[in-house]
Amino acid sequence: MKAQDIIKQKPYLIWYTKNYDGLSDEAVVEAVLNYGDFDDVQKIIQILGIKKVAEIFRKQAARPRCNYRPEIKNYFQLYFAKYAPLEVPPIRRASPGR
Known part of the structure; x- marks a missing residue:
């Protein structure tokens, strides 16, 4: 599953385009965090990983x-x-002999 698949399942999260495959991960993360529910947030974290979403x-x-x-x-x-x-x-600490 790709991040864009979340938008395909819930197109109301991004209403300004129908080209869901052309969306960047950044656009999907922004839409999900702004307009999605907690399950959507957990799904994007599961797909991209929490470190990537946080970044x-x-x-x-x-x-x-x-x-x-x-x-x-x-x-x-x-x-x-x-x-x-x-x-x-x-x-990094200096060694005691220095």
Whole structure:
């Protein structure tokens, strides 16, 4: 199953095109997070993986012109902070002899 298949099953999530196969994963994620229900969100996470969905969301949410409604943006910032936290590289410490 592809991300675009969610839109084929629920075309009201993206009403501005009928070319569902031409939609990018980014467009599908944005539509599902903005207009889908919790089952739709879980389905897109199952298809793309939580890290990929979180990465797409964070990239879109960081833009100056963001299409996420404020309450949606806030919810998913908290959601992905808990379930797909950013990986911080470990701090390298100098060895004692240096």
